[in-house]
Amino acid sequence: MNLLESLRLSWRSIRGHKLRSALTTLGIVIGIAAVIAFVTLGASLQAGIVGDISPDDQRNIYGWAADPDTEGGPLAGAQPVVSGDDLESIEGLEAVDAAYGYAPIQSQAVSSGDEQVAQGDGVIATGPSYVREDTLREGRQFEPGEREAVLNPAAAGQFEENVSVGDEITITILGGQQATAEVVGITDSNEGLSPFEGFEASPRIYVPTDPYYVEQAGAAGLGDEGPGGTGGSEDVGDGAGEDAAEADDADQAAQAQADGGDARFIAVVVEAPSADEDDVDAAREAAVDYLESDDSDASEFLGEELAMTFQTSAELLQQLEDVLDLLQNFIVGIAAISLLVGSIGIANIMLVSVTERTREIGIMKAVGAQNRDVLGLFLAEAVILGVVGAVLGTALGLAAGYLGAWYIDLPLVYPLEYVALAIAVGVLVGILSGLYPAWRAARTDPIDALRYE
Amino acid sequence: MTRPGAETEVNGATAVSLEDVRKTYQLGEPVHALDGVDLEIPRGSYTAIMGPSGSGKSTLMNLVGCLDTPTEGAVVVDGSNVATLSDRERTTLRGSTVGFVFQTFNLMPRLTALENVALPQLFQGVGRDERRERARDLLERVGLGDRIDHVPNELSGGQRQRVALARALVNDPALVLADEPTGNLDTGTEAEVLDLFGEFHDAGTTLVVVTHERHVAERAERIIHLLDGKIERIEELGSAGEPDEPADGGREER
Ligand SMILES: Nc1ncnc2c1ncn2[C@@H]1O[C@H](COP(=O)(O)OP(=O)(O)OP(=O)(O)O)[C@@H](O)[C@H]1O
Ligand SMILES: [Mg+2]
Numbered sequence: 032m033n034l035l036e037s038l039r040l041s042w043r044s045i046r047g048h049k050l051r052s053a054l055t056t057l058g059i060v061i062g063i064a065a066v067i068a069f070v071t072l073g074a075s076l077q078a079g080i081v082g083d084i085s086p087d088d089q090r091n092i093y094g095w096a097a098d099p100d101t102e103g104g105p106l107a108g109a110q111p112v113v114s115g116d117d118l119e120s121i122e123g124l125e126a127v128d129a130a131y132g133y134a135p136i137q138s139q140a141v142s143s144g145d146e147q148v149a150q151g152d153g154v155i156a157t158g159p160s161y162v163r164e165d166t167l168r169e170g171r172q173f174e175p176g177e178r179e180a181v182l183n184p185a186a187a188g189q190f191e192e193n194v195s196v197g198d199e200i201t202i203t204i205l206g207g208q209q210a211t212a213e214v215v216g217i218t219d220s221n222e223g224l225s226p227f228e229g230f231e232a233s234p235r236i237y238v239p240t241d242p243y244y245v246e247q248a249g250a251a252g253l254g255d256e257g258p259g260g261t262g263g264s265e266d267v268g269d270g271a272g273e274d275a276a277e278a279d280d281a282d283q284a285a286q287a288q289a290d291g292g293d294a295r296f297i298a299v300v301v302e303a304p305s306a307d308e309d310d311v312d313a314a315r316e317a318a319v320d321y322l323e324s325d326d327s328d329a330s331e332f333l334g335e336e337l338a339m340t341f342q343t344s345a346e347l348l349q350q351l352e353d354v355l356d357l358l359q360n361f362i363v364g365i366a367a368i369s370l371l372v373g374s375i376g377i378a379n380i381m382l383v384s385v386t387e388r389t390r391e392i393g394i395m396k397a398v399g400a401q402n403r404d405v406l407g408l409f410l411a412e413a414v415i416l417g418v419v420g421a422v423l424g425t426a427l428g429l430a431a432g433y434l435g436a437w438y439i440d441l442p443l444v445y446p447l448e449y450v451a452l453a454i455a456v457g458v459l460v461g462i463l464s465g466l467y468p469a470w471r472a473a474r475t476d477p478i479d480a481l482r483y484e
Numbered sequence: 485m486t487r488p489g490a491e492t493e494v495n496g497a498t499a500v501s502l503e504d505v506r507k508t509y510q511l512g513e514p515v516h517a518l519d520g521v522d523l524e525i526p527r528g529s530y531t532a533i534m535g536p537s538g539s540g541k542s543t544l545m546n547l548v549g550c551l552d553t554p555t556e557g558a559v560v561v562d563g564s565n566v567a568t569l570s571d572r573e574r575t576t577l578r579g580s581t582v583g584f585v586f587q588t589f590n591l592m593p594r595l596t597a598l599e600n601v602a603l604p605q606l607f608q609g610v611g612r613d614e615r616r617e618r619a620r621d622l623l624e625r626v627g628l629g630d631r632i633d634h635v636p637n638e639l640s641g642g643q644r645q646r647v648a649l650a651r652a653l654v655n656d657p658a659l660v661l662a663d664e665p666t667g668n669l670d671t672g673t674e675a676e677v678l679d680l681f682g683e684f685h686d687a688g689t690t691l692v693v694v695t696h697e698r699h700v701a702e703r704a705e706r707i708i709h710l711l712d713g714k715i716e717r718i719e720e721l722g723s724a725g726e727p728d729e730p731a732d733g734g735r736e737e738r
Contacts, residue, residue: 036606047594394590397551398604398651399579401572477551481590 041412058373059420067428074444075436089306094341111295114328126317131158132296137205156244170196170216180212185221186234248294374464381468393480406473413465421457499690500525505557517543519713532701535710550578583652587664591636598632622650642673
């Protein structure tokens with residue numbers, strides 16, 4: 032008897048017990064669906080994240096100072112310690128191409144013409160090369176020291192009349208001060224440009240640290256104070272502040288506003304000369320060495336409590352991916368249990384089926400069915416159950432993965448090799464769970480079977 | 485076991501030969517279902533087997549039909565000693581030379597009449613279209629041409645028995661074995677089935693029929709009377725198909 036005939040006959044008996052067969056495959060469906068859904072989501076998430084690291088970003092090293100015990104992603108527990116002067120010195124190092132600060136501006140609203148929209152975050156003060164030229168759809172990077180801004184399309188589009196290059200916008204900072212800026216460029220994507228921002232799409236405005244952050248830092252008293260200084264008063268005058276004060280004495284505030292030398296940055300970006308691993312490591316080492324040396328302003332704060340972390344996008348994402356992998360392994364583990372339960376379900380139903388159909392087996396043997404024919408029939412039945420479960424599970428999983436990816440706005444990646452794998456698992460589960468029942472059926476003695484009531 | 489030369493001897497005239505066949509079931513005390521049976525069934529003959537319940541009729545049929553093997557002695561079917569065959573060879577021999585008709589029909593409940601009749605050929609590796617063609621022919625021959633798509637549940641007892649008959653014939657078996665084929669049938673249907681047996685016999689098929697009914701047995705050429713696993717006597721009836729005068733008054737004691 033050939034395979035097709037076995038499958039046809041087995042399909043008949045499966046259809047003879049529709050509900051029972053459906054319930055039997057449920058374990059397999061759930062197991063496979065869980066794996067496929069999470070693998071689809073995971074792959075989409077990775078594609079969404081990794082796709083955002085442009086080759087130019089690979090030479091950027093993102094640094095911040097935090098308690099070494101702090102767990103979490105970029106900027107977790109970050110304190111403003113690196114000064115503008117430090118950045119200038121780092122930029123002067125041989126192994127470093129550029130260094131600039133990164134600081135979110137605490138804004139309230141942005142207006143263009145008569146129209147004002149609320150914007151509480153997404154105004155970012157940073158260096159000009161933070162917005163890479165290849166990500167600009169229009170215009171150019173902003174110049175340091177100028178009142179210029181680069182917007183992403185979402186920020187430009189939130190006004191009734193789209194903001195374009197050459198327009199003027201006004202940013203209202205927390206506390207009510209207003210700062211104007213000329214729009215000089217529009218980026219091509221609404222996603223974050225670095226791990227500091229996160230990668231989700233939202234309206235963002237990029238401005239030079241000088242003047243925007245320097246002004247704000249000066250107003251908030253950040254210019255001469257380190258961690259914890261934001262809310263404190265200048266009279267406290269901790270040891271850290273004094274050194275800085277010595278250097279810059281009376282017109283410190285004015286000078287800070289002029290060149291930002293004393294403004295402390297919560298985060299910094301160091302650009303290596305190339306994306307080459309050695310270059311990146313050298314730049315990182317040079318920056319850390321400098322910041323930890325007594326020459327730097329930051330060294331006053333760095334120590335047991337506060338240490339610099341410098342990581343590339345890839346390294347930062349690696350952590351995320353590690354978490355993702357862990358989660359995926361967990362899901363796969365649960366799915367494996369579900370598959371095991373599913374297999375036991377199939378084996379159980381097959382055993383019941385063999386007993387129920389003892390007489391049929393006897394009839395088939397009496398009319399010339401060989402042991403292998405009977406084995407093939409029952410094995411085919413188990414494999415059909417497994418494969419149907421796998422196919423339904425795959426479809427369900429893909430649909431769930433698709434919905435999930437769509438919901439959190441990720442590029443959809445179908446892990447096709449997993450679909451093939453799922454079907455293979457279905458066949459395997461069918462064979463494994465059907466083997467014993469089918470063997471029992473095959474070795475049924477026809478006389479006993481015909482006698483069976 | 486097999487007497488030297490047994491294989492050559494059965495060629496030609498003998499379809500089945502049994503030599504001192506014993507079948508013993510060990511159930512604490514041994515039960516001798518068959519206790520030394522010698523029997524030759526000539527090719528093309530029509531044999532009836534009678535005997536009280538438990539006398540070993542079904543056991544004998546199972547041995548002749550290659551479903552079972554004897555505890556002792558030799559059963560030679562179509563020139564092969566059944567006991568020396570492997571399970572697989574025995575199944576092949578059964579599939580190709582034996583057609584069974586069971587008292588309880590033994591049809592596959594979920595298959596249609598046509599599929600039931602075609603089933604034995606499925607295991608012979610015959611193609612689907614050819615199978616169905618042949619099954620349809622046979623069903624028409626037993627008068628069920630209009631019932632081919634009915635499942636057994638939708639058929640009357642007599643119709644089911646005719647489906648079982650058609651199935652027994654589908655592989656053109658040299659030997660047709662029927663274990664109480666008319667036990668559940670009314671006289672009309674019984675006559676139809678018996679007439680069909682007559683036709684097979686005329687067509688050259690070797691027939692063995694187990695029955696409790698004297699008039700059914702009398703359709704055969706000879707009647708073998710079993711008692712306690714032994715052949716009590718063999719009654720020769722001359723030409724088959726013509727019921728003779730009842731010898732000992734109709735129905736035999738059950
Ligand atoms: N599998 C078995 N295990 C134990 N004993 C058995 C088995 N099969 C048959 N027997 C015994 O063998 C004897 C003959 O049984 P068999 O079925 O051949 O009788 P039978 O002549 O067909 O009777 P009936 O007319 O009632 O069908 C019986 O005594 C029965 O109990
Ligand atoms: Mg019997």
